[in-house]
Amino acid sequence: MNQNRNTRVKYLLWIFFPTIAAFVVQNVISLIEMQVIAFYEMFNYKGGGIIGLDENIIDKLLSETSMLIIYLAYSIICIVLFAYFYIKKFRDSKKRFFENVSSNWLYTIVGVVLFALSAQYVCTYIMNALAQAFPSWLEEYEMIMDSSGFSNEMSIGLIIYTVVLGPICEELAFRGITFKAARQVMSVPMAIFSQALLFGGFHMNMLQSSYAFLLGLALGYIMYCYDNIFIVIAIHMIFNAFSLVAGEFLMSDYYTIISYFCWLLGSLIVAYCGLLLLKNGAPAVKEESTSADI
Secondary structure (H helix, E strand, C coil): HHHHHHHHHHHHHHHHHHHHHHHHHHHHHHHHHHHHHHHHHHHHHCCCCHHHHHHHHHHHHHCHHHHHHHHHHHHHHHHHHHHHHHHHHCCCCCCCCCCCCCHHHHHHHEEEEEEEHHHHHHHHHHHHHHHHCHHHHHHHHHHHHHHHHHCCCCCHHHHHHHHHHHHHHHHHHHHHHHHHHHHCCCCCHHHHHHHHHHHHHHHHHHHHHHHHHHHHHHHHHHHHHHCCHHHHHHHHHHHHHHHHCHHHHHHCCCCCCCHHHHHHHHHHHHHHHHHHHHHHHHCCCCCCCCCCCC
């Protein structure tokens, strides 16, 4: 009994580890960068007052270059950290990464593409609806995008973070460690719900958190079907890349009420078809023995 209790506690801690670790890494990098910028400005400042020095430091800290350094450093460190623990603690060491990935590659590939593209439509339309219903959520979201450099023409570094590093980091964290740990102490539906809830909350603003939660539910289910981190990483990458390529069209102001709901309904149907293809292309699900099932 004590052993089962200790096992539950251990895995409960692992459920929250990626979220906590990501915030700690981000804050540590931000503090280090803040100190470096402050020392640099103090030694190179040619002005005549402390106010001007403070303004220079704040301008540097809020610049797109400063934010990009934080994003890149944080994502690379977390990818290494999460990949290490995912492989060491939660991946079946006897199973090769690309062994028995799909029972039907055509279904899987088409399902990945259809779901990723249609999910971007669904999430965008949901975000637009929520922005209309809660204007304060939109203001918060736009402020975050402006300060992060996402609202302007994106640099190569920011594109790399958005399309490559960010998805790898987040999938290792939530569909990798968090979901696999949750499966040890709770049922599949609860494990999917838990990792999606943490994934949504990780985005730190209501607008993004709402659609990230819904996306997290679908990605958690796909991870359960395939038990392969590369599938959900690929979907996340395509999802983010499509938002960059077709962002203006997705956020168009020229939709009528009828066309809006037609696009939304069509996107939901395509997303559902993508999920069906992914389910039918998945190998037989290997049920894990969990303490919740004992």
